[in-house]
Amino acid sequence: MATLTYPSMRNAIVSLSLHVLALSFSVQGRPATFLQDFRITWSDYHIRQIDGGRAIQLVLDQSSGCGFASKNQYLFGRVSMKIKLIPGDSAGTVTAFYMNSDTDTIRDELDFEFLGNRTGQPYTVQTNIYAHGKGDREQRVNLWFDPAAEFHTYTILWNHRHVVFSVDDVPIRVYKNNEAKGIPYPKFQPMGVYSTLWEADDWATRGGLEKIDWSKAPFYAYYKDFDIEGCPRPGPETCASNPNNWWEGVAYQQLNPVEARRYRWVRMNHMIYDYCTDKSRYPVTPPECLAGI
Numbered sequence: 001m002a003t004l005t006y007p008s009m010r011n012a013i014v015s016l017s018l019h020v021l022a023l024s025f026s027v028q029g030r031p032a033t034f035l036q037d038f039r040i041t042w043s044d045y046h047i048r049q050i051d052g053g054r055a056i057q058l059v060l061d062q063s064s065g066c067g068f069a070s071k072n073q074y075l076f077g078r079v080s081m082k083i084k085l086i087p088g089d090s091a092g093t094v095t096a097f098y099m100n101s102d103t104d105t106i107r108d109e110l111d112f113e114f115l116g117n118r119t120g121q122p123y124t125v126q127t128n129i130y131a132h133g134k135g136d137r138e139q140r141v142n143l144w145f146d147p148a149a150e151f152h153t154y155t156i157l158w159n160h161r162h163v164v165f166s167v168d169d170v171p172i173r174v175y176k177n178n179e180a181k182g183i184p185y186p187k188f189q190p191m192g193v194y195s196t197l198w199e200a201d202d203w204a205t206r207g208g209l210e211k212i213d214w215s216k217a218p219f220y221a222y223y224k225d226f227d228i229e230g231c232p233r234p235g236p237e238t239c240a241s242n243p244n245n246w247w248e249g250v251a252y253q254q255l256n257p258v259e260a261r262r263y264r265w266v267r268m269n270h271m272i273y274d275y276c277t278d279k280s281r282y283p284v285t286p287p288e289c290l291a292g293i
């Protein structure tokens with residue numbers, strides 16, 4: 001397995017100072033507690049606040065899964081959470097963290113889905129992107145660590161240039177704005193931030209072959225360090241087009257060399273499925289796959 005180096009101190013300091021600078025005119029800072037920015041959307045007796053509301057526990061049992069959502073929608077920005085997934089035998093479960101425009105016909109959506117597995121088998125992260133109502137852009141990566149042992153940070157960066165999904169500081173997916181080439185890009189509709197834990201053993205693990213072992217229930221996933229920085233809707237109309245928003249800054253307009261190297265490393269060593277190369281589904285390669293990453 002290839003090794004992964006961590007960001008140089010310089011990078012860390014640059015991004016930290018950009019961050020501090022940005023916070024001074026940021027529209028939305030790091031919330032202290034879950035309930036400040038989120039509401040429970042599904043099965044409130046399956047979501048428990050812990051650590052004074054700074055963390056939450058999601059529960060899945062035979063009676064129900066559960067979910068929560070941001071109170072606001074956002075147009076561009078960066079959303080991240082630390083998540084500790086279900087340990088041990090999590091086959092058939094899906095934990096999701098996503099942004100969604102909540103518009104049925106012309107849906108925009110940016111998805112992280114964590115597909116459980118049998119004990120000792122790797123968790124799979126599936127990402128998908130809907131732009132202007134069209135999805136079916138799945139990619140899958142097997143995680144290179146046990147995501148149930150510790151909290152890890154999962155981030156969606158969404159600006160005018162690209163959407164980047166990252167795991168800790170490792171980009172695992174980039175979707176560029178290639179509107180100039182006629183490729184749709186989510187840009188008009190604000191999106192809410194959502195998370196759910198549910199059973200999906202008809203498809204999730206080994207294509208539905210591995211079923212949930214309910215004798216292991218209840219299943220628990222943990223979340224903390226909710227961070228949404230973006231242009232809230234309702235909110236000032238001019239925010240989303242403001243080039244001074246830190247997430248639109250030069251450092252966020254393309255992957256830096258360190259990020260680009262890590263991204264290649266993930267694609268070479270951990271990618272297990274890419275719709276772009278699935279000829280049975282797409283005899284003609286989708287245009288965004290050819291437009292450069």
Ligand SMILES: *[C@@H]1O[C@H](CO)[C@@H](O)[C@H](O)[C@H]1NC(C)=O
Nearest residue numbers: 115117121122124204205206
């Ligand atoms: C689960 O483990 C199997 C066997 O290692 C692997 O093929 C698969 O990609 C893993 N993930 C899912 C979601 O099935």
